Ligand code: ATP
């Protein structure tokens with residue numbers, strides 16, 4: 001189900017301050033118009049979610065508009081699968097572009113016409129140098145570049161050549177169109193940057209209509225202008241491109257100009273965010289796909305059990321800054337816990353079952369006990385769970401020889417079964433290989449939860465599931481995909497060397513309470529004492545599959561404290 005992202009006014013940041021100033025000075029005629037411009041060459045990730053929340057959130061809060069624009073100027077890497085997934089993900093996050101979904105490729109004719117205008121004004125030329133030569137003439141940050149031999153071609157010759165490029169008369173790599181700016185500029189991006197290159201590739205949107213394609217730095221400011229964008233928000237690496245962004249707009253004598261504003265991208269520890277690297281993981285099958293629940297993609301997080309609200313809240317918490325930093329992935333996990341704690345019903349499920357026979361409980365008896373669906377929200381009500389002679393508890397809730405601070409079951413000790421009775425362990429049974437396979441316990445009939453006798457205190461309370469009407473399920477536990485905070489930190493090492501070999505653990509024999517029998521794909525629950533779980537998108541009726549979204553507590557905090 002889609003929901004609307006109608007959060008109340010977000011905390012201020014430097015971008016909102018700029019917009020408020022522009023509203024006061026009436027710089028853009030009281031308009032606020034942003035855009036989210038993904039390149040359809042991969043699935044969106046949590047970093048994109050930050051940009052989406054920022055752009056759409058600003059439009060919402062200032063009664064402006066936000067466009068979705070596919071920045072599809074490179075025909076080689078783009079794919080319709082990505083175009084579809086991007087729309088699905090933005091909608092799922094709770095945002096809406098109404099009828100304003102555009103493609104930069106919709107503007108190819110206009111961009112071409114602008115290029116002709118630049119040539120006619122002596123501001124662009126066709127260069128017939130090889131890419132190697134162009135590279136060699138570029139200079140270095142401390143050394144001026146060298147003018148191309150072709151820089152002073154006549155306007156007439158430039159026009160003829162450019163038309164020839166467009167009509168497919170030349171091979172790839174033989175000619176390019178370049179802006180005539182300044183080969184000695186201290187900003188390398190102003191040293192006669194490329195505007196067009198020849199590419200004889202089929203484009204997902206324009207097919208074979210074009211064999212010249214505009215460069216990002218050229219297409220972007222003009223696409224913004226064509227759409228009437230007022231504030232063009234992008235990540236910090238584009239700061240140094242800003243003079244070029246402005247140069248194109250001014251060279252073409254345009255008015256009502258968009259303003260580019262840069263903000264820090266989201267970096268998360270234990271996470272990679274480059275689409276190229278994520279694609280590598282998919283193609284080389286380190287993960288099951290773009291929506292593998294371990295992926296930082298929006299589709300992966302959705303399948304893992306993240307809610308749109310938790311991601312929006314996360315985006316709000318991290319804020320918008322002008323300096324790059326790394327955010328702790330624990331903050332993302334905190335955001336989903338916070339949301340699911342309020343909204344996910346509690347159930348009982350045993351992940352690694354240990355059989356318990358309650359020897360003094362009548363053989364054929366089944367009792368229905370009352371359980372609370374969510375202590376955070378009484379309106380979620382109560383349910384009945386069956387209790388009987390044979391139940392299952394978590395293997396780790398029993399220790400044959402208890403260590404000092406272990407207050408759960410061990411021989412001779414008592415523990416409370418949540419919503420049920422106090423039981424005492426009298427005996428344990430091992431198989432031939434010495435594993436404990438069964439406990440024999442007695443229950444105290446006076447100790448039923450909620451009854452008068454229940455006031456008797458024992459130190460531990462554990463969860464359990466009765467064999468009666470129980471359900472078998474598969475549960476997938478996920479851990480961080482990488483073992484170190486920054487898998488790309490070492491130049492001489494491949495980031496894949498740091499993949500966590502234990503990032504996925506599949507448990508096949510989990511036993512869940514009967515209320516889960518009709519759980520549907522995407523449904524979310526708190527398994528008491530375990531964490532938050534979500535029914536997987538590949539789950540079937542005859543075998544429920546759950547993904548653990550997050551454990552109840554952050555186990556990494558402890559591990560890192562020890563280090
Ligand atoms: P990647 O580097 O992951 O491949 P990209 O920048 O090439 O990402 P685009 O499709 O061009 O991907 O990104 C669309 C928009 O999302 C851009 O405005 C970009 O600045 C923004 N964006 C991308 N990554 C992040 C991030 N980690 N944090 C915030 N915004 C991001």
Ligand code: MG
Nearest residue numbers: 038039071216
């Ligand atoms: Mg990009």
